[in-house]
Amino acid sequence: MSNVYIDEALLDAACLSEFPELYAYIHERDPKRIIDGIVNQIVVGPQYLQDQVKDNDDKLHVQPAPQPIAPIEIPQVQIFKIPKSQLAANCQMYNPAEEYFYFYKLRNKVVYNIGLYLSNDFMGFIFSNFPEELWPFSKHALVLGDDVGHKQNVMGYISEKGFYLGVSIGSVDQVTSIKGKTHIAIAGVYYTDYEPLKRATTDVNADGKINIVDDWYVNSIIDGLKSVSWVQDAVQKQTEVIGDGVQP
Numbered sequence: 113m114s115n116v117y118i119d120e121a122l123l124d125a126a127c128l129s130e131f132p133e134l135y136a137y138i139h140e141r142d143p144k145r146i147i148d149g150i151v152n153q154i155v156v157g158p159q160y161l162q163d164q165v166k167d168n169d170d171k172l173h174v175q176p177a178p179q180p181i182a183p184i185e186i187p188q189v190q191i192f193k194i195p196k197s198q199l200a201a202n203c204q205m206y207n208p209a210e211e212y213f214y215f216y217k218l219r220n221k222v223v224y225n226i227g228l229y230l231s232n233d234f235m236g237f238i239f240s241n242f243p244e245e246l247w248p249f250s251k252h253a254l255v256l257g258d259d260v261g262h263k264q265n266v267m268g269y270i271s272e273k274g275f276y277l278g279v280s281i282g283s284v285d286q287v288t289s290i291k292g293k294t295h296i297a298i299a300g301v302y303y304t305d306y307e308p309l310k311r312a313t314t315d316v317n318a319d320g321k322i323n324i325v326d327d328w329y330v331n332s333i334i335d336g337l338k339s340v341s342w343v344q345d346a347v348q349k350q351t352e353v354i355g356d357g358v359q360p
Contacts, residue, residue: 190217190245198240202232206295215246217304222246225299226275232292235278242274245304252302266290270302 193212196205205213206227216223228238254268254275267287268277275298278287290296312326319325 187219191215192217192243192246194239194241194243200234200236200238200240202230202234202292203238204229204231206297215243217245220249220303220305221301222248222304223301226297228296228298230290230292230294230296233289234292235287235289237274237276239274242272244272247272247304248302249305254298255300256296256298264290264294266296268298 192215194215195212196210199205206229213224213226248270252270254270254277256266256268256277265280266277267280268275270276277290277296279290280286281288310327310330312322312330314326315322316326316329
């Protein structure tokens with residue numbers, strides 16, 4: 113070939129040194145301006161060799177078009193306030209300086225923390241009005257505590273009418289008044305609609321089985337706080353007795 117410029121280093125890099133029959137496609141042109149630090153790039157047909165390599169690489173490694181990212185919906189906590197003016201007779205706020213009881217609702221979960229002072233004997237619902245948005249899915253038992261040594265079996269529940277308080281004297285149906293001059297603390301979490309039971313997918317307690325004990329553990333975790341109960345031991349023993357489908 114006459115008047116042909118060949119860069120041997122580039123030919124070697126492109127694995128073309130062993131194919132002289134392809135030299136006819138490589139011809140000299142005016143020097144191309146410096147691009148990415150490379151001068152006099154070799155031409156393959158109408159295209160520079162380096163550009164051809166890059167185009168081939170781009171075609172072989174096609175990146176999928178970026179998919180739009182859907183915005184993540186962050187649920188907002190609803191705050192409900194019940195004024196102390198809606199307290200039943202003989203019920204007062206534990207802190208007289210406060211004006212409201214606060215309830216925090218996230219989706220179907222309601223969190224509450226109530227402090228009461230009963231000035232006189234009391235039995236019944238503590239609020240005259242309870243917002244429908246806070247009604248529980250079903251009647252929910254309360255966990256209560258008092259700071260007076262009256263040795264009362266204080267009980268209570270939450271229904272669509274709100275919080276009910278009384279003293280059990282033998283059975284659920286036998287309820288009498290709570291003695292006056294008693295401070296009561298009520299705190300907990302309940303749901304306004306049904307939340308299905310979660311099934312365990314791993315052997316949480318490392319006993320070699322995935323069973324009701326693991327289900328109990330998974331469902332006992334609320335907002336990262338693990339509740340512990342003697343029920344776990346009882347269920348574990350029962351499960352061991354039953355075995356794999358064998359009734360005791």
